[in-house]
Amino acid sequence: MFEFTIAGTQGAARAGTLALPHGAVPTPAFMPVGTYGAVRGLHPDEVERAGAQIILGNTYHLHLRPGEATIQTMGGIHRFSSWSRPMLTDSGGFQVFSLAGLRTIAEEGVEFTSHIDGSVRSLTPERSMDVQWALGADVAMAFDHVVPGQASHELAEDGMERTLRWLDRCRGRHAQLADAPPPVNGQPSTVNQTLWPIVQGGIHEDLRLRSLEGTLARGPWTGIAVGGLSVGEPKPVMYGVLDLLASRLPQDQPRYLMGVGFPEDLLEGIARGVDLFDCVAATRNGRHGSAWTSTGRLNIRKAAHRTDELPLDPLCDCATCSRFSRGYLRHLFVAGEMLGLRLVSLHNVRFLIRLGEEARRTILAGDFDRWSREWLRRYHGRERE
Ligand SMILES: [Zn+2]
Numbered sequence: 001m002f003e004f005t006i007a008g009t010q011g012a013a014r015a016g017t018l019a020l021p022h023g024a025v026p027t028p029a030f031m032p033v034g035t036y037g038a039v040r041g042l043h044p045d046e047v048e049r050a051g052a053q054i055i056l057g058n059t060y061h062l063h064l065r066p067g068e069a070t071i072q073t074m075g076g077i078h079r080f081s082s083w084s085r086p087m088l089t090d091s092g093g094f095q096v097f098s099l100a101g102l103r104t105i106a107e108e109g110v111e112f113t114s115h116i117d118g119s120v121r122s123l124t125p126e127r128s129m130d131v132q133w134a135l136g137a138d139v140a141m142a143f144d145h146v147v148p149g150q151a152s153h154e155l156a157e158d159g160m161e162r163t164l165r166w167l168d169r170c171r172g173r174h175a176q177l178a179d180a181p182p183p184v185n186g187q188p189s190t191v192n193q194t195l196w197p198i199v200q201g202g203i204h205e206d207l208r209l210r211s212l213e214g215t216l217a218r219g220p221w222t223g224i225a226v227g228g229l230s231v232g233e234p235k236p237v238m239y240g241v242l243d244l245l246a247s248r249l250p251q252d253q254p255r256y257l258m259g260v261g262f263p264e265d266l267l268e269g270i271a272r273g274v275d276l277f278d279c280v281a282a283t284r285n286g287r288h289g290s291a292w293t294s295t296g297r298l299n300i301r302k303a304a305h306r307t308d309e310l311p312l313d314p315l316c317d318c319a320t321c322s323r324f325s326r327g328y329l330r331h332l333f334v335a336g337e338m339l340g341l342r343l344v345s346l347h348n349v350r351f352l353i354r355l356g357e358e359a360r361r362t363i364l365a366g367d368f369d370r371w372s373r374e375w376l377r378r379y380h381g382r383e384r385e
Contacts, residue, residue, distance in 0.1 A: 002194045002222035004254045008364040012246045012273040015363040018223070018254050020086040020138040021192040022078060025053045027254060027275040028359045030261060030352040031088065032282060035061050037071075037081040039349065040283045041342045044083050049319065050350040051357065054086040054138075056278045059131055060095035060123075064116050068134035072184055076136030076191065087137040088278075091128045094227075094259065097146040105145070107162070125169035129195075133177045136191045141225060142170040144198040149232030156202030163200045164214040170195060171218060196256065198227040203237050205244055212248055224249060225256040226274075230265065238265075242272035249273065263292050263355055263379060267372045270359045282352055286345030289333045292352075296379055298326075300344060305330040318350035
């Protein structure tokens with residue numbers, strides 16, 4: 001279990017399969033985000049039919065509402081949300097560090113004010129492990145100290161070193177939970193979960209390398225994440241960090257680039273050896289009527305689409321594009337009909353999943369470089385927004 005096998009490579013790009021307790025995940029793969037235990041607005045059947053093999057849950061949000069004890073009592077996050085395929089939970093770190101002004105950082109952990117009822121809460125490495133264990137996803141993430149994208153060397157170093165100290169505490173607690181699982185509702189625990197560490201260090205190459213070295217020294221791991229990117233730094237800087245890490249990350253483990261998921265980032269990341277991605281943009285943009293297409297972004301609310309007979313993207317195979325015209329989708333948005341938000345979200349989710357599928361296919365065929373270059377040229381060729 002938790003094994004990663006590579007079926008083919010082209011340059012740094014890899015096509016693999018990740019074996020998790022709830023199923024196998026072919027990679028490269030985009031993981032839709034289910035913030036509250038649901039990919040926003042979509043039925044799990046729709047998410048499955050869109051090809052999602054794994055989705056992500058947010059520890060911060062599920063801890064506040066309904067609380068991990070409720071989910072654990074209801075049989076864990078898979079059973080509670082009726083999602084039978086693999087899941088990964090983040091550590092809550094990214095959310096609590098985003099609550100500027102609402103949190104206090106100390107070596108012990110982070111104290112924060114709940115955005116729901118104003119109560120003072122805290123997350124520590126141990127607490128994050130406890131919460132994620134109670135949720136019961138296949139993969140738990142280490143609790144890390146996230147710094148802003150343009151953070152100074154001093155600040156990024158501080159966060160990176162604390163992340164390593166916290167990793168020791170996460171690993172210790174997670175091992176305790178796995179070795180002697182606390183019973184649930186008086187029954188033995190059935191949780192089978194692995195823990196992945198997160199490489200930090202901001203945009204500073206020396207810190208990224210030290211973070212990677214310190215992280216690997218604390219292994220072995222079954223997967224490794226790169227965090228703290230796509231948080232305000234220019235894209236070439238993010239690609240530079242990935243270039244730096246690509247040859248130094250263990251070849252035999254899946255690599256997860258956290259919070260990254262615009263189409264061009266997926267392709268640039270895959271070319272640099274990334275296997276897994278997640279991002280809320282697919283559903284968030286979808287709710288605002290912004291669709292990715294093979295020729296760039298499209299804003300469905302524009303008057304130009306009023307009598308447009310074409311689907312969102314004529315090259316897309318999603319349930320939205322196979323049935324509905326842009327003219328109809330625009331009407332739904334203008335009328336405030338909730339089906340519109342759902343249909344564009346569904347298209348965007350399928351769009352990114354299909355990008356991962358096509359990348360996999362072309363890597364195995366030895367054609368990824370040519371395909372991705374042509375794909376990016378077409379995508380950037382005509383911005384319609
Ligand atoms: Zn579509």
